[in-house]
Amino acid sequence: MRARDFKKEEAICEASIDLINRKGLADTSMSQIAKQANVSPATIYIYFKNKEDLLKQLYLRIQREASQSIFTGYESFLPLDESFKILLRKAYQHFLRKPEHFVFLEQYSNSPLIEKIDKTEINDYFEPLYNLFDRGKQNKIIKDLPNEMLLSFTFYPIMQLVKYHQSGRLRLEYNQLEATLTMAWNSIKKDREIDSFISFR
Amino acid sequence: MRARDFKKEEAICEASIDLINRKGLADTSMSQIAKQANVSPATIYIYFKNKEDLLKQLYLRIQREASQSIFTGYESFLPLDESFKILLRKAYQHFLRKPEHFVFLEQYSNSPLIEKIDKTEINDYFEPLYNLFDRGKQNKIIKDLPNEMLLSFTFYPIMQLVKYHQSGRLRLEYNQLEATLTMAWNSIKKDREIDSFISFR
Amino acid sequence: MRARDFKKEEAICEASIDLINRKGLADTSMSQIAKQANVSPATIYIYFKNKEDLLKQLYLRIQREASQSIFTGYESFLPLDESFKILLRKAYQHFLRKPEHFVFLEQYSNSPLIEKIDKTEINDYFEPLYNLFDRGKQNKIIKDLPNEMLLSFTFYPIMQLVKYHQSGRLRLEYNQLEATLTMAWNSIKKDREIDSFISFR
Amino acid sequence: MRARDFKKEEAICEASIDLINRKGLADTSMSQIAKQANVSPATIYIYFKNKEDLLKQLYLRIQREASQSIFTGYESFLPLDESFKILLRKAYQHFLRKPEHFVFLEQYSNSPLIEKIDKTEINDYFEPLYNLFDRGKQNKIIKDLPNEMLLSFTFYPIMQLVKYHQSGRLRLEYNQLEATLTMAWNSIKKDREIDSFISFR
DNA sequence: CATGAATGAGAATTCATTCAT
DNA sequence: AATGAATGAATTCTCATTCAT
Numbered sequence: 001m002r003a004r005d006f007k008k009e010e011a012i013c014e015a016s017i018d019l020i021n022r023k024g025l026a027d028t029s030m031s032q033i034a035k036q037a038n039v040s041p042a043t044i045y046i047y048f049k050n051k052e053d054l055l056k057q058l059y060l061r062i063q064r065e066a067s068q069s070i071f072t073g074y075e076s077f078l079p080l081d082e083s084f085k086i087l088l089r090k091a092y093q094h095f096l097r098k099p100e101h102f103v104f105l106e107q108y109s110n111s112p113l114i115e116k117i118d119k120t121e122i123n124d125y126f127e128p129l130y131n132l133f134d135r136g137k138q139n140k141i142i143k144d145l146p147n148e149m150l151l152s153f154t155f156y157p158i159m160q161l162v163k164y165h166q167s168g169r170l171r172l173e174y175n176q177l178e179a180t181l182t183m184a185w186n187s188i189k190k191d192r193e194i195d196s197f198i199s200f201r
Numbered sequence: 202m203r204a205r206d207f208k209k210e211e212a213i214c215e216a217s218i219d220l221i222n223r224k225g226l227a228d229t230s231m232s233q234i235a236k237q238a239n240v241s242p243a244t245i246y247i248y249f250k251n252k253e254d255l256l257k258q259l260y261l262r263i264q265r266e267a268s269q270s271i272f273t274g275y276e277s278f279l280p281l282d283e284s285f286k287i288l289l290r291k292a293y294q295h296f297l298r299k300p301e302h303f304v305f306l307e308q309y310s311n312s313p314l315i316e317k318i319d320k321t322e323i324n325d326y327f328e329p330l331y332n333l334f335d336r337g338k339q340n341k342i343i344k345d346l347p348n349e350m351l352l353s354f355t356f357y358p359i360m361q362l363v364k365y366h367q368s369g370r371l372r373l374e375y376n377q378l379e380a381t382l383t384m385a386w387n388s389i390k391k392d393r394e395i396d397s398f399i400s401f402r
Numbered sequence: 403m404r405a406r407d408f409k410k411e412e413a414i415c416e417a418s419i420d421l422i423n424r425k426g427l428a429d430t431s432m433s434q435i436a437k438q439a440n441v442s443p444a445t446i447y448i449y450f451k452n453k454e455d456l457l458k459q460l461y462l463r464i465q466r467e468a469s470q471s472i473f474t475g476y477e478s479f480l481p482l483d484e485s486f487k488i489l490l491r492k493a494y495q496h497f498l499r500k501p502e503h504f505v506f507l508e509q510y511s512n513s514p515l516i517e518k519i520d521k522t523e524i525n526d527y528f529e530p531l532y533n534l535f536d537r538g539k540q541n542k543i544i545k546d547l548p549n550e551m552l553l554s555f556t557f558y559p560i561m562q563l564v565k566y567h568q569s570g571r572l573r574l575e576y577n578q579l580e581a582t583l584t585m586a587w588n589s590i591k592k593d594r595e596i597d598s599f600i601s602f603r
Numbered sequence: 604m605r606a607r608d609f610k611k612e613e614a615i616c617e618a619s620i621d622l623i624n625r626k627g628l629a630d631t632s633m634s635q636i637a638k639q640a641n642v643s644p645a646t647i648y649i650y651f652k653n654k655e656d657l658l659k660q661l662y663l664r665i666q667r668e669a670s671q672s673i674f675t676g677y678e679s680f681l682p683l684d685e686s687f688k689i690l691l692r693k694a695y696q697h698f699l700r701k702p703e704h705f706v707f708l709e710q711y712s713n714s715p716l717i718e719k720i721d722k723t724e725i726n727d728y729f730e731p732l733y734n735l736f737d738r739g740k741q742n743k744i745i746k747d748l749p750n751e752m753l754l755s756f757t758f759y760p761i762m763q764l765v766k767y768h769q770s771g772r773l774r775l776e777y778n779q780l781e782a783t784l785t786m787a788w789n790s791i792k793k794d795r796e797i798d799s800f801i802s803f804r
Numbered sequence: 805c806a807t808g809a810a811t812g813a814g815a816a817t818t819c820a821t822t823c824a825t
Numbered sequence: 826a827a828t829g830a831a832t833g834a835a836t837t838c839t840c841a842t843t844c845a846t
Contacts, residue, residue, distance in 0.1 A: 024226065024227075040812065043811070111225045160353040244826080405829090444817085554760040554761075554767070555790065559759060562754070571751055589786065645806070645808075807845100809843100810842100810843080819833100
């Protein structure tokens, strides 16, 4: 019996991501993937049930990898704002390092395929960030807003900047990234009376 | 290719958007569109050169319509913060009213198809917002940051909230939207020394 | 609009029957059929929903044609034995004339595909023969046996002889066929006390 | 290709017959067989040269088994009619006991695969029946007809009744079977002048 | 002997597009 | 302008078979 060749699985994944990013989900066929991965079309079906499954597994493992890269080594005893910036900085840097992953995630999660993903698993990946928000809210350091709002003004703007970076429209230098992280933090930190009138309860 | 029956063209566009939103760009075929629009596949080719052209035209007309809906009636003599909030509020409301358009735009612009779009045309649509940013920066009311950054902390967070709304995860009520607009404005308005160290030049 | 080309449908049917008879249900592909029928594979799907449907339609139309060929012009006022022989003779001759039809029917109805056929429709095709049996039983001319038994000793032996004919193992001449029909009739006609002990009630 | 593990070979055969009967020759694949037999696809090729060979071996061994079951213990010194009925009764009962075998044989022998079978071997299996017919003809007890005709009115009607039994359309009870055997015998026994005009020479 | 991995060829079906009316 | 028929090319996926262990 021949053992499973993890190199082959890797090649399939890489080829898939590359092709999907360049040609799109709509215009990437299993045979193209096979060709680029240097395997037979039939081989893909040893590692993945079908095309839908292949795409789903890609999405999940990219999310998993991002989550690990962002949240491992995360020290929760640091001051909240430090922790916050560390996480966002790592997120930014992770996706700068893995632009293909970022592009794939964006394409996948803006397609209807996303609806077949079990959301609870994905939410687990964000757990540490949610915990941070919750602690901040309890300690009256972060505005008492739903996590979705907090993400909208912190995580997603950063992700938007990753996009700009990758398109070449705006590439932040180190100082600028730091200033941006501060800006994100300021937008959710509870430091002035003016914020008090925002209420979601 | 020259349009005649406006009803038919409309039917084709609506069917396309609906199918693409529900099944995805990858899984929507010309014959499916034809069937749902109650026309012959051949008829689509009277109004659109081919599939790529159809998708492109859809994208452009949705962008155009959004731009019109957001920027018409916009009074530039109002105070900047008022103008700013008006625009964002209109953007939010427009896409709440046209969720199919929003979903389509997200899917299209996160796919490689977006690269074939002439960006200058799209930028025109955002012109008024860019002007507003520029005026604000000149008058030292808005932080002296690239427009991409300003968009990342104002327009895109709002768009993210539209997404949350549509997925049902978080539906803002009127007061909450207003608070959010203030939050967006606060994040880019230049009102304290602390901001001064952020520099992009 | 182009009109449906009945020649094409005919060509598809003929090619299918020929290939299935020569290579078997298992080894006949849609593209082989298309090639032999001189149409594109896609064209078959204009006339038939899918492969299963194609085969089913073939079966049904061959049965229908056989039934028409055997039962049209059938005069029910003749003596029962005459009627009986006429029908069997026509059945024998029909399938000798259409050996491809006979072979196809045998292959199809001995495969699991037969289970998806609505049996009531097929039974309708045999109606006149069943009626004849029933009349014969009422008039005490034919043994009082279930139609299945009567068929087993009349229709099916004749069909078996068609098979032998086609394989070349035994080709009946006219006189021999007539003798055989008499033999079939004798086997079910009620003419001697000896039969009386056979009872199915 | 040399067999070792008898259990495995049996499992492969049983799985094949079951699948072919349920799904058909066309829709039964080697891997399906392997899965149902709880072996690797590669294992099948240890016992059988290829798929065609597998099917052929199945056919041959089922025929062989039927022949043994029907003809062993057959006492040729009994009166002809007794012998005749014994054989047919055994045939009927054998296939009632092994419906899967019957169904497989019907499907196989009505497909073009049958043409690759060496007919002389099969005929050997029927030898005792042919001998019986020949003796009967010599002794002027059985009509002087070709064996094919005699089979058509005796063996095949009985087989047709097996089919009806299995489909549930007509299940003979013991008495009815006996009556049927008499009917079959009557149809070929030479007992009246009327038969004399049937001639095949 | 036995296996699961691996595969090129080919399966059924649909695709985007054009044709003929 | 509008259509359903028609199609060659391409799709996803499975097949029978062989390989490497």
